[in-house]
Amino acid sequence: MTLTPQDKQNQDEGNETGRWASLIGGGAMVLMGLRQRSLRGALTAIAGGTLAYKAATDKGGIGEALGMDKTIKVEKTVTINKPADELYRFWRKLDNLPHFMKHLKSVTVIDDKRSHWVANAPMGATVEWDADIIEERENEFISWASVEGADVDNSGFVRFKKAPGDRGTEVKVVMEYAPPGGAVTSAIAKLFGEEPEQQIGDELRRFKMLMEAGEIATTEGQPKGS
Amino acid sequence: MKAVCWQGANKVQVDTVPDPKILNPRDAILKVTSTAICGSDLHIYGGYIPTVQKGDIIGHEFMGEIVEVGSSVNNLKVGDRVVVPSTIGCGNCHYCQRDMWSLCDNSNPNGWMQEKLWGSITSAIYGYSHLLGGYAGAQAEYVRVPFADVGVVKVPKDIPDEKLLFISDAIPTGYMGAELCDIQPGDTVAVWGCGAVGIFAMISAYMMGAERVIAIDRFPERLEMARKYAKADVINYEEVSAGDALKEMTGGRGPDCCLDAVGLEAHGVGFEDFYDQTKQKLKLETDRPHVLREMMVACRKGGTLSVMGVYGGFVDKMPFGALMNKGLTMRAGQMHGQKYMHKLLDLILTEQLDPSFVVTHQLPLEQAPHAYKIFQQKEDNCVKVVLKP
Known part of the structure; x- marks a missing residue:
């Protein structure tokens, strides 16, 4: 049997999907495997949405429109001394996220899949977007992507994986976002800071503090001399 | 307030x-x-x-x-x-x-x-x-x-x-420093620095079974405090070479455990001290590791170094060959x-x-x-x- 070009493409995508699923579930650095690929496309593909994946990567798709080379990709993992189900439950209730994500003003859950996000931007401005959950596996994995019309196009996943021995749960966040053009660009750049990985690292550390210690360590409001 | x-x-x-x-x-x-x-x-x-x-x-x-x-x-x-x-x-x-x-x-x-x-x-x-x-x-x-x-x-x-x-x-720092030495019966513990931490480390070392404690400092009143309250034999490193004295006082073996209760502002003598003082002032080196160097060379083969003195950044010219070839164990911590x-x-x-x-x-x-x-x-x-x- 000879493969038609369409068969070949389907097979490649099937392999790609399998490779991606194992990469996300495994212990390697996800961004190393991602290389030039869009995270949104990969997440859509492993969720079984081949058509959506094609839409996102074909000419004229979202990725192309945003210029994928301009996206920022970050990956950060922290180990938390709590079982995965407890961490998953807190995170999956998306309106909890502003408790530890400093730049988020609010997350409003619209339905089982869709939510509305409002983030603080410098000088009192805000940026907003709607996001859909692409895939969720209880106590393990949540992936999401913003929908059309977002001020900040973004996608990502959070993965909860039991750490070896009695070390708790490894929580990994991988995110990709595309600062839009125009007047908002500089505000967004500042919003996410010059080092996005530090920002995501700080968010995850605050999540860990909240889950383990029950509060987030702070010195804001303490006395200081002149 | x-x-x-x-x-x-x-x-x-x-x-x-x-x-x-x-x-x-x-x-x-x-x-x-x-x-x-x-x-x-x-x-x-x-x-x-x-x-x-x-x-x-x-x-x-x-x-x-x-x-x-x-x-x-x-x-x-x-x-x-x-x-x-x-x-x-x-x-x-x-x-x-x-x-x-x-x-x-x-x-x-x-x-x-x-x-x-x-x-x-x-x-x-x-x-x-x-x-x-x-x-x-x-x-x-x-x-x-x-x-x-x-x-x-x-x-x-x-x-x-x-x-x-x-x-x-001061007491838990000295106590933990002694604990990190993993003191065995008959051990001689040398402690650099006779401030409060050093002296509490000496007292703790005896509590943990040390045979003998040797204290190293350059201020007579501090050495006297170590002698009087911590039963230490003392070395004033401005009068004699601490390394030579430690060898002679331990039958040529060197102390079994060496404890740093000094940290990053250590004072050495002679050219070595000039080197570290200059590098630190020029910000080429954040910490002056005189005690660490001396401990690595003075300690007996297979002995233990316990670092309780504070270090913040980088140290220079460490005799790492001594640590490796003599099979030393180094332990540290706040x-x-x-x-x-x-x-x-x-x-x-x-x-x-x-x-x-x-x-x-x-x-x-x-x-x-x-x-x-x-x-x-x-x-x-x-x-x-x-x-x-």
């Missing part, structure tokens, strides 16, 4: 600042009754610790009385008299639960700085730079105590402060105060230990600038200053 605020290298002043407030549910506010100047405060005073900012309240060795508790603190009440370990631990993370409190994952809000410099985050310490959390220190009338529910030890009201205060830092505080209190209450002899000066808080100066310059035989707010 009045508080000791860092102004720049070799300058502190007593400022009037706002009183601390409860910021988190597990906080408590303490009225400070005694607050010591630690030898490691001199590293801050001298400007050797990065990320200390003008106006920061310093000090981390303290005790006092609870005046307010946060909504989640159920085991303390207003009026309780407590001693507070200098390292801040949450009690719930992987490290705190294994009694490694100074490695706490959750007490340092500025962890990203440490992660960049050291690869990991360690616990915060009161008043000890923004790198180590940026918490306001305790050389003040009042101090906020985070994670107070797990971070203090209650003490009886009828024992004077001077007997209890050093459970906060002390895990919450692990030791109950045991140490017990030693004091049962009169097995009375640490009050180290106090050479008691001064009002307002005299902090003078106190720092005499402690740094070792004037007036100053070994340990306790400030009274």
Whole structure:
């Protein structure tokens, strides 16, 4: 049997999907495997949405429109001394996220899949977007992507994986976002800071503090001399 | 309230600042009754610790009385008299639960700085730079105590402060330093530095079964304190070569355990000291590792080095070949105060230990600038200053 070009493409995508699923579930650095690929496309593909994946990567798709080379990709993992189900439950209730994500003003859950996000931007401005959950596996994995019309196009996943021995749960966040053009660009750049990985690292550390210690360590409001 | 605020290298002043407030549910506010100047405060005073900012309240060795508790603190009440370990631990993370409190994952809000410099985050310490959390220190009338529910030890009201205060830092630091030596019967333990930490390390070494303790310093009054209160044989390294003397005093073997209670401002002699002083002043080297070098060479084969003196950054010209080829073990760390505080209190209450002899000066808080100066310059035989707010 000879493969038609369409068969070949389907097979490649099937392999790609399998490779991606194992990469996300495994212990390697996800961004190393991602290389030039869009995270949104990969997440859509492993969720079984081949058509959506094609839409996102074909000419004229979202990725192309945003210029994928301009996206920022970050990956950060922290180990938390709590079982995965407890961490998953807190995170999956998306309106909890502003408790530890400093730049988020609010997350409003619209339905089982869709939510509305409002983030603080410098000088009192805000940026907003709607996001859909692409895939969720209880106590393990949540992936999401913003929908059309977002001020900040973004996608990502959070993965909860039991750490070896009695070390708790490894929580990994991988995110990709595309600062839009125009007047908002500089505000967004500042919003996410010059080092996005530090920002995501700080968010995850605050999540860990909240889950383990029950509060987030702070010195804001303490006395200081002149 | 009045508080000791860092102004720049070799300058502190007593400022009037706002009183601390409860910021988190597990906080408590303490009225400070005694607050010591630690030898490691001199590293801050001298400007050797990065990320200390003008106006920061310093000090981390303290005790006092609870005046307010946060909504989640159920085991303390207003009026309780407590001693507070200098390292801040949450009690719930992987490290705190294994009694490694100074490695706490959750007490340092500025962890990203440490992660960049050291690869990991360690616990915060009161008043000890923004790198180590940026918490306001305790050389003040009042101090906020985070994670107070797990971070203090209650003490009886009828024992004077001077007997209890050093459970906060100097005693557990010395005790842990001795513990890290893994002392075996017959062992000789050499301790560099005869400040409070060094002397408590010597006393602890005997408690753990050391045969003999040798103390190394250059100030006669400190060596005398080590001899008198810690039964140490002493070496003044300005009179004889410490390395040669240690060899001769240990049958040519070298000490079994070497303990650094000096840290990053070590003074050497001759060219080596000139080299480190110059590099440190030019910011080519953050720490002066004279003691580390000397320990590596002096220690017997297969022996143990215990590092309790504070280092912050980079050291230069280490005789690493000695460490490797002699099969030495090196152990280090900020002390895990919450692990030791109950045991140490017990030693004091049962009169097995009375640490009050180290106090050479008691001064009002307002005299902090003078106190720092005499402690740094070792004037007036100053070994340990306790400030009274």
